[in-house]
Amino acid sequence: MDYKDLANLIFPDAKPIEVYEKMYPERNLPDGAIVTRFAPSPTGFVHIGGLYQALCAKLVANRTKGVFFLRIEDTDQKREIENGIEGIISSLKDFDVEADEGMISEDEWKGEYGTYKQSSRKDIYQAYAKYMIELGKAYPCFCSPEDQEELRKKQENAKIRPGYYGVWAKCRNLSIEEMAEKIKAGEPYVVRFKSPGREDRKVQCHDLIKGKVVFPENDMDIVIIKSDGLPTYHFAHLVDDHLMRTTHVIRSDEWLSSLPLHVQLFSEAGFKAPKYCHISPIMKNDNGNKRKLSKRKDKEAAVSYYSEIGVPPDAVKEYLVNIANSNFENWRRANKDAKIEDFEFQLNKMSVSGALFDMVKLLDVSKGVISRYSAEEVYNESLKYAEKYDPKLKKMLDNKEYSMKVLGIERGNNKPRKDISKWSDVRENIIYMYEKPTEYDFDKITGDEVKKVASEYLKVFDINDDKQMWFDKMKDTAEKCGYAREVKEYKSEPEKWPGHVGDISTAIRVMISGRRNTPDLYEIIKVLGKDEVIARLEVFAK
RNA sequence: GGCCCCAUGGUCAAGCGGUUAAGACAUCGCCCUUUCACGGCGGAGACAUGGGUUCGAUUCCCGUUGGGGUCACCA
Numbered sequence: 001m002d003y004k005d006l007a008n009l010i011f012p013d014a015k016p017i018e019v020y021e022k023m024y025p026e027r028n029l030p031d032g033a034i035v036t037r038f039a040p041s042p043t044g045f046v047h048i049g050g051l052y053q054a055l056c057a058k059l060v061a062n063r064t065k066g067v068f069f070l071r072i073e074d075t076d077q078k079r080e081i082e083n084g085i086e087g088i089i090s091s092l093k094d095f096d097v098e099a100d101e102g103m104i105s106e107d108e109w110k111g112e113y114g115t116y117k118q119s120s121r122k123d124i125y126q127a128y129a130k131y132m133i134e135l136g137k138a139y140p141c142f143c144s145p146e147d148q149e150e151l152r153k154k155q156e157n158a159k160i161r162p163g164y165y166g167v168w169a170k171c172r173n174l175s176i177e178e179m180a181e182k183i184k185a186g187e188p189y190v191v192r193f194k195s196p197g198r199e200d201r202k203v204q205c206h207d208l209i210k211g212k213v214v215f216p217e218n219d220m221d222i223v224i225i226k227s228d229g230l231p232t233y234h235f236a237h238l239v240d241d242h243l244m245r246t247t248h249v250i251r252s253d254e255w256l257s258s259l260p261l262h263v264q265l266f267s268e269a270g271f272k273a274p275k276y277c278h279i280s281p282i283m284k285n286d287n288g289n290k291r292k293l294s295k296r297k298d299k300e301a302a303v304s305y306y307s308e309i310g311v312p313p314d315a316v317k318e319y320l321v322n323i324a325n326s327n328f329e330n331w332r333r334a335n336k337d338a339k340i341e342d343f344e345f346q347l348n349k350m351s352v353s354g355a356l357f358d359m360v361k362l363l364d365v366s367k368g369v370i371s372r373y374s375a376e377e378v379y380n381e382s383l384k385y386a387e388k389y390d391p392k393l394k395k396m397l398d399n400k401e402y403s404m405k406v407l408g409i410e411r412g413n414n415k416p417r418k419d420i421s422k423w424s425d426v427r428e429n430i431i432y433m434y435e436k437p438t439e440y441d442f443d444k445i446t447g448d449e450v451k452k453v454a455s456e457y458l459k460v461f462d463i464n465d466d467k468q469m470w471f472d473k474m475k476d477t478a479e480k481c482g483y484a485r486e487v488k489e490y491k492s493e494p495e496k497w498p499g500h501v502g503d504i505s506t507a508i509r510v511m512i513s514g515r516r517n518t519p520d521l522y523e524i525i526k527v528l529g530k531d532e533v534i535a536r537l538e539v540f541a542k
Numbered sequence: 543g544g545c546c547c548c549a550u551g552g553u554c555a556a557g558c559g560g561u562u563a564a565g566a567c568a569u570c571g572c573c574c575u576u577u578c579a580c581g582g583c584g585g586a587g588a589c590a591u592g593g594g595u596u597c598g599a600u601u602c603c604c605g606u607u608g609g610g611g612u613c614a615c616c617a
Contacts, residue, residue, distance in 0.1 A: 041617055141615095161613090162613075227615060228615080253611065256612080280547095280610090292610085330565075353547080358554065364567055415580050417579060417580070418579060419579050474576070506577050509578095515577090517578030519577095521576080
């Protein structure tokens with residue numbers, strides 16, 4: 001009996017790998033094209049870090065005329081979640097980070113290298129596991145969880161490195177006949193990789209982001225096929241990325257330490273290893289400690305959070321690219337209207353250490369993104385947000401013609417207003433354009449003086465005045481009330497007046513809007529209309 | 543604990559042996575014919591630490607400290 005017989009005994013129905021090698025040939029792509037992927041587990045939840053990876057992958061694949069595909073890694077049935085795949089696909093769609101190929105629904109896919117769902121690729125993994133057994137590079141292991149627990153304890157007590165390796169790998173030394181016998185007797189088993197590595201030797205691996213990394217060789221006989229017949233991550237990675245002809249594996253940092261294993265796996269299987277890019281995770285400051293954004297503790301970890309607070313997807317992407325390639329910021333300044341996709345994104349410019357997530361900066365980026373929107377876009381996006389999350393805003397926006405005017409104030413010029421950083425800001429931002437203020441935040445001028453200002457201004461107010469005329473009348477009112485016409489005059493001799501035209505206009509601003517900080521008063525008055533303005537002023541004139 | 547990675551202002555970061563150590567966010571002034579926002583100008587603010595190597599180290603090497611990752615039939 002030889003390895004081939006053993007392989008046949010374990011996987012009698014598995015096809016020879018040539019079948020798959022032929023079915024999924026090398027891709028015919030231009031030189032330098034990068035084939036990469038986003039390979040999440042279908043928990044339905046897309047982490048901001050996942051989006052970050054996917055975005056980097058897509059950017060770099062598209063830029064090189066390569067392929068970005070979506071593979072679902074669902075080999076752990078315990079973690080399975082209803083509609084998990086749909087959740088991922090729709091999140092990617094929301095951010096316009098859609099894959100060129102891969103899963104497009106729970107069980108449909110596009111592309112020539114499918115299926116892209118690991119749970120449906122059992123036959124393929126088994127074919128390759130069989131191949132490994134034939135080569136004598138994998139073997140069945142009959143150790144029970146209890147056996148392994150015992151092994152671990154023994155190693156711990158002896159203070160030696162725990163794990164299934166070398167002399168501790170009991171089953172690797174079973175004879176083929178013994179193995180066959182146990183299989184025939186129906187003993188449960190897993191398939192393990194027979195590692196040729198030695199812990200006292202070093203391997204050098206290259207990572208496109210981290211650079212040169214040196215590890216002890218892997219000597220663990222890791223499980224490649226679990227007792228349920230599905231592969232572990234490591235083996236699925238080997239088979240899938242080989243067969244899907246991935247050139248660059250872009251994945252999270254936490255995989256870095258299994259790099260020696262993966263490199264060894266590719267080498268032992270006789271396949272060309274992809275290039276690796278390990279991305280540092282996005283961190284959060286938690287009481288002075290850095291830690292990964294956590295799905296459970298941090299609301300901002302979920303990509304869905306950003307649509308809930310109304311940060312446009314573009315802004316989130318822009319922020320993320322910002323973290324990834326810090327030269328993006330300069331590029332953006334020089335290319336205000338260009339698409340993110342046109343930016344020459346580079347993997348090797350990514351930071352080796354994890355960045356702290358900075359909501360303030362995100363909102364600043366978002367502010368810039370929204371300031372470039374037209375009034376119509378702001379209207380449409382606010383409306384979409386309102387329909388989902390803010391009924392009161394929705395009601396306001398129902399008057400489209402008026403709302404467009406409101407949202408168009410100081411917008412569309414070369415110094416557009418930047419006061420909206422998320423759609424959830426909009427209602428508070430413009431509410432006074434829809435209803436009379438209920439509170440008034442007066443500053444310097446109060447009481448009787450307010451009355452005086454209101455009545456003086458009402459005497460001259462004309463909705464049809466042009467801006468210059470309007471402003472001149474503001475100055476006239478200031479003078480009438482005993483205030484300086486010009487700010488400069490006042491500043492040179494501040495003892496001469498109680499204040500200047502700015503104080504007067506602020507008072508009027510407050511009467512009209514309730515607040516001291518608004519966009520251009522002249523435009524507000526124009527949009528509000530004669531009757532409303534007069535009505536609001538009259539409240540104080542009486 | 544073993545192994546691995548990392549370390550520049552509050553945050554994100556340029557920098558690759560000789561620099562007045564960029565820039566962005568945040569912060570603080572001033573300016574922009576009224577507020578706010580925008581924009582402009584300016585201020586404050588950093589190379590974790592100890593040893594080497596070198597004529598010279600933020601940059602290279604080693605130790606220390608600190609942070610992070612990883613040690614599964616989870617991915």
